[in-house]
Amino acid sequence: MxxxxxxxxxxxxxxxxxxxxxxxxxxxxxxxxxxxxxxxxxxxxxxxxxxxxxxxxxxxxxxxxxxxxxxxxPKPQGKKRVPEYIMDIYRRHSNGHDGTTMDFNIEGKTTGTANTIKSFHHIEEHFDIDEAIHRHRLVFNLSSIENEEILTAAELRLFRHAIPDHKIRKRHALNESENITDGKVIQRINLYQILKPVARNRDVIKRLIDSIVIDVRNTTWESLDVAPAVKSWTNDANSNYGVEIEIIDRRGSPSRHGDDHLRTRRRIGDDTSLEIHDEDQWFQQRPLLVTYTDDGRTKRSSKKRTKRQKSKKKRRLKxxxxxxxxxxxxxxxxxxxxxxxxxxxxxxxxxxxxxxxxxxxxxxxxxxxxxxxxxxxxxxxxxxxxxxxxxxxxxxxxxxxxxxxxxxxxxxxxxxxxxxxx
Missing domain, CATH: 2.10.90.10 (Cystine-knot cytokines)
Known part of the structure; x- marks a missing residue:
């Protein structure tokens, strides 16, 4: 020993x-x-x-x-798991990084001068859902973001399963064909920042911060821009009432395709027998808020990297x-x-x-x-x-x-x- x-x-x-x-x-x-x-x-x-x-x-x-x-x-308790998305960034950056900059350069994302990435899961005790109109409310604890950190980007990542064809056909029989565009079965996901909570069963005061159109036949991760909300929460922690996710059809009405394909809770749909008991699966599929920040350190190495001509006949003496x-x-x-x-x-x-x-x-x-x-x-x-x-x-x-x-x-x-x- x-x-x-x-x-x-x-x-x-x-x-x-x-x-x-x-x-x-x-x-x-x-x-x-x-x-x-x-x-x-x-x-x-x-x-x-x-x-x-x-x-x-x-x-x-x-x-x-x-x-x-x-x-x-740090003295962590128990085994810690890492979201696969964060691990993928680590692997890609470790394998392809040339060391000339501290910034994270992630394909398809504008993260600016970020040299720090943090991930957050929502607080399950504060999760709320209005199943009648397909609205999900999520709250995140962002207290680990330091005051000196400068937010350069933030995204809310949502995992969703494809809706099976037989369910799509059944729902189309109920006159939902107007939601088919170029062979795609369309839904819209709206993301709101909750500005002020109100009494239960009433609409909250909120603002729209992002919106995307999806094809429900695909199994994939969706990314929504949550930076405006995170910036306001880091400036004033007391204003953090969470976000609301709304799923609607092309007409702006609650979608008949439902929201049970969106993984925001352990239970899948209305069938309690389909509740996710596999902690690893739930951990990897649950909503993930990711922040990209600049901690204020020097971004460029003080040592400039230059290419030097080296003689092929050079002998390296120990x-x-x-x-x-x-x-x-x-x-x-x-x-x-x-x-x-x-x-x-x-x-x-x-x-x-x-x-x-x-x-x-x-x-x-x-x-x-x-x-x-x-x-x-x-x-x-x-x-x-x-x-x-x-x-x-x-x-x-x-x-x-x-x-x-x-x-x-x-x-x-x-x-x-x-x-x-x-």
């Missing part, structure tokens, strides 16, 4: 490796932590008392958590400045209870000599070349140029915050992609 102090040595080494510019042999860490840590990372840890050691570790943990935007380590493996395993550190993905990542680090004369492939600045020339002539006058990261990528993280809210976020400058002499 890995001791707590041994585990935190690893965390601290990850936090500090960028600060150590010389003598970092053996800093590379494999997933099993078989490689010893450099004593320079924690030079006198063995000489500390238990109290001093704990104080030091707590201070470093606090620093590391602050880097991720936390005041304390002793010269180069990139080395530094794997961070969240499970061994004990953070896998709240970091949902990735399980770990290659942070890498830079190490090696910056010799004179300076080889072209070491990606040196003019200043580093001059410094190296002066050092070679008089070693006591100036130090050698240092092997440091010259290009860094962002890291996608899917995690739970202190309120157990699922968040997908980009963190800049987390992965070394190139090293050079500076």
């Amino acid at each position: 890995v001791s707590p102090f041994r585990v935190w040595q690893v965390v601290l080494s990850v936090c500090c490796y960028a600060l150590v510019t010389r003598g970092v042999e053996n800093l590379a860490v494999d997933p099993g932590f078989r490689t010893p840590l450099s004593p320079l990372v924690l030079p006198s840890a063995a000489d500390l008392s238990v109290h001093e050691r704990n104080d030091m570790l707590n201070a470093f943990e606090s620093t590391l958590l602050n880097m991720f935007g936390f005041s304390e380590r 002793e010269n400045c180069s990139k080395h493996s530094l794997y961070v395993d969240f499970a061994i550190v004990g953070w896998d209870s709240w970091i949902l993905a990735p399980e770990g990542y290659q942070a890498y680090y830079c190490q090696g000599e910056c010799p004179y004369p300076m080889p072209e492939h070491l990606n040196s600045t003019n200043h580093a070349i001059v410094q190296t020339i002066v050092h070679s002539a008089d070693p006591s006058s100036v130090p050698k140029a240092c092997c440091v990261p010259t290009e860094l990528d962002t890291l996608n993280m899917l995690y739970l915050n202190e309120k157990e809210q699922i968040i997908l976020k980009n963190y800049k400058d987390m992965i070394v992609t190139s090293c050079g002499c500076r």
Whole structure:
């Protein structure tokens, strides 16, 4: 069993490796932590008392958590599931992201400079439905959106099953053929922000914020723009009375095709025997409000990525400045209870000599070349140029915050992609 102090040595080494510019042999860490840590990372840890050691570790943990935007380590209860939509975004962005920007670029959506994605399920205790006129009312708790976050987009995602052909034919026999257009069976979904609740069985005061036309023969997710409502709720939490979903036909009347194909509740239609008892299925099909926000951090890496011509005849010598493996395993550190993905990542680090004369492939600045020339002539006058990261990528993280809210976020400058002499 890995001791707590041994585990935190690893965390601290990850936090500090960028600060150590010389003598970092053996800093590379494999997933099993078989490689010893450099004593320079924690030079006198063995000489500390238990109290001093704990104080030091707590201070470093606090620093590391602050880097991720936390005041304390999240402590989630039980197993946490991730909506498939959020996981899909994570996979696509992780596989196709080039690290030059922190923004989420999602095909078919305008999310602006968003670098944070949060998802919310409606509060089931507050769910209300008027089955006679096919209106559904949903309320979401958005308290985990911080004041400094800038909303760039928000959508309400609704899952619906296709209405079987035999039901469509039966309802068309009741003179609903006017809802067929170019072979499509049409319904309209209107989304309203509830501005003020009123007594039961009376219309609420509301405003229309989005409307879409659907073909009831298709099984798919629908997306409606809910940004106007979310903006008003984040400005004034007391104004959050939820949203109302209305399903009508082309004439604006309650649709005879009904609303039981729209998954807003566990029970399917009027048949209680069809109630969803599979928690996983209900979790993945229930309404999902997704917000895209900009947390105010710098969007572009301070390191510009440029293409460099590299000689095919270049020989990479181990002793010269180069990139080395530094794997961070969240499970061994004990953070896998709240970091949902990735399980770990290659942070890498830079190490090696910056010799004179300076080889072209070491990606040196003019200043580093001059410094190296002066050092070679008089070693006591100036130090050698240092092997440091010259290009860094962002890291996608899917995690739970202190309120157990699922968040997908980009963190800049987390992965070394190139090293050079500076």
